[in-house]
Amino acid sequence: METKIFTTKEIDQAAVLLHQGELIAFPTETVYGLGANALNESAVKQVYAVKGRPSDNPLIVHVSDFEMVKDYVTDFPEQTATLVNAFWPGPLTMIFNVKPDAFSKSVTGGLKTVAFRMPKNQQTIDLIQRADVPIVGPSANTSGKPSPTTAQHVYHDLQGKIAGILDDGATQIGVESTVLDLTATDGVPVILRPGAVTKEQLEQLIGQVRIDQHLISDKEAPKAPGMKYKHYSPDVPVWIVDGGLDVFDKAISWAQQNNRRVGLFADEQIVAETKERVSETFSFGQNSVESATKLLFAGLRTLDEKQIDVILAQAFPETELGIAYMNRLKKAANQKIIKKDSIFE
Template identity: 40%
Template structure:
């Protein structure tokens, strides 16, 4: 039987970062904030710690993890960063972008991180608390979203405690996440490909590249996080692109619609992304009646929002 833990709440300004770093170096699991969502951190070189991440989340071992580091120098210790990937790194890191890169020979990474693939997903988060923690740890930290696999991602420390509070050592509470939706993932084998839409809009990446990104074939094997068909799901069933809810449905609105939960009454996609997981958590706590979701434009951050909602609505 898995040991039940009493999760500590650590505060960054009162020694919490140093405590969190010590726990991670000792093989513990610590959730911490990034600008996207709260991650479930573990030492990426520690096989047992990484295995505990999969166990705590109930995550399939064929689903790779993202290694988080504080700067490009740390990226180059574990991965080969060159060409177009380096250009994107210079343009968008630190920030909500993950690059899938060839693993450097001799990199100190658990094989579990890459799910046995020859590539590793890497990100440099911009959140100041994440930056301080990663520098204090001094080694790569895996940090998938700190929630049970397939369920709603956490954007506050309380979301983490509610879902994983007896499975991890600590949560470093840095307040609500600003972006509120996971990072955009880009791969390069063989073409520059959008593997997962996220907090950095596709349009911004394509503008920096001067050319369009290829789109991942959804029937292909999983080669990056966030590609499971059913994911980000609340307890309630979800129906999309709804203009008029059915009797008994609760509306998750967008734009000028009358709804108790409205992602952005003004139709702002940045605001909607920041509110998405928080409102799904609130609706989950409020009951299990079906959720109907207003149509959301499939541009900019709308692509990432719709990606999460389509996976939340998928058969389970």
């Protein structure tokens, strides 16, 4: 199969293929998604096959407006209108109870709920409208690997496996949407996956919100994507460095003593101070969690292609957007962290 790169002037062609059951990757403000007609079970099953994704992992359904959601949901919690008005289109996914048989088990993962999102990307909204169907949209990459933030990342992973990619340049945020479960029996919304819409922003509008810190093991079925211990991982092992230049020096010395070639993902100052001691570097620029988050997956992908043995990646405080950044980085590193007081055997 030849994978075609569609420009934003060729949306109609991509929409026809999508409606017919082909797979089309699409851009959002977070990461690129792998689109399939959510009402076509055969197409949805192709998504699992192409990604190598576990079949118990539910999929997010992407819509072009809130009216499209109403066709499938049994009832809406009282917070829904406030959240839609504040964050749609945008990086907030909401989980609702859905009508029986509204979607196949390939979409729901066997659950009675489905996650919905309206992405903040006009090209993709146009694509959904012209295809005239809701579309599933997990990240357009090989399952478990760093998510794609450019069309080129998608092509690298899925060329020859999908019909096309709608190219709208690099994404703006760089990590997947916040997933908010609105179906808890006690009525308190629960963040199952942190993202750019933070707990603080949500609580300002709707009151109490919980964060589910539970990491799903391989034997458990997740209620939302990205909940497993290890995810977003390059082939090269990743270690998180939690500290300043002195901790990076310690981590680099440990790697060198073990004859490991180091790739560094850090801000411009750390890179400048240590680049003579490491094999490869990827700077995310200024020391800000926004810059680090936007370039995290691109940095991991770039370093993974180099001749190195370990990636050392900079930590950030786990507040606001830092919660989402560290959530992805901890899973990429399989929870391995180097701190000032770490002891190496």
